[in-house]
Amino acid sequence: MNIPKSHPRYKSLLYREKIVEGINRGYTSQVGLVAHGRGEAFDYLLGEKTSSYAHAACEAAVAKLMSTRSVLSANGNVAALCAEEYVTLSKVLNAPIEVNLFYRTPERMKAMEKRFLEAGAEEVLGLAEDAEIQIESERRKVDSRGIYSRETVLVPLEDGDRTEALKRMGKFVIAIDLNPLSRTAKKADITIVDNIVRAVPLMVELAKKKPRWRGFDNAANLAGSMAIMQQNLSNSQ
Ligand code: ATP
Ligand code: MG
Secondary structure (H helix, E strand, O other), rough: OOOOOOOOOHHHHHHHHHHHHHHOOOOOOOOOHHHHHHHHHHHHOOOOOHHHHHHHHHHHOOOOHHHEEEEEEEHHHHHHHHHHHHHHHHHHHHHOOOOOOOOHHHHHHHHEEEEHHHOOOOOOOOOOOOEHHHHHHOEEEEEEOOOOOOEEEEEEOOOHHHHHHHHHHOEEEEOOOOOOOOOOHOOOOOEEEHHHHHHHHHHHHHHOOOOOOOOHHHHHHHHHHHHHHHHHHHHHH
């Protein structure tokens, strides 16, 4: 569909179209639309911009990802919304991308790999299926060279179950999740409460400055994001 650039919700419509394209091309699941809609609602409450809290979380995340052996997990919405930027982040951080899907089929795994290779990735992990983490869903299937063995895992648009499983394995978990109330947001060590389409390019920029790890208080940061949402709600009355 051709969305006129002058439309007041141009960007929002464009990202919806990208998810639909992901479904048509076989890497995004239809359920991805629902997750996207939930994200949009929280983004509205945030004012659709990166807050100072999200900025601080991105900086801490980059510092941690750069100073440890890390891996960037990817699902169908990540592939649809920002595959190129995710590949750039993977390169600046020297951390591989691993595909991990809840609605996993061999065809979708292949389509995901193709999407990231087209976007410039040299290698895409996750298809080997040679290790498992302790959860019931299809997301238990991981790569021994990636999520299974690396210390720090970036998990955008995650489900709480897998975040908990990764924490039980002693991993440092960094989430990107617009919903500060989700289990994922609360369980992660660092939660970036921002839209992935803004957070990933910001992380690329921050990585160039090589930030130092100075620790991070996730509960305080989440409270800050929630306060912004509350403020926006009360201002609009
Ligand atoms: P839990 O509470 O267990 O973490 P959940 O119900 O939130 O689970 P999902 O629906 O799988 O799990 O998660 C999708 C999450 O991703 C939602 O919290 C949603 O707000 C967030 N999300 C969706 N789109 C984006 C986006 N573009 N950028 C950042 N976060 C997003
Ligand atoms: Mg979640």
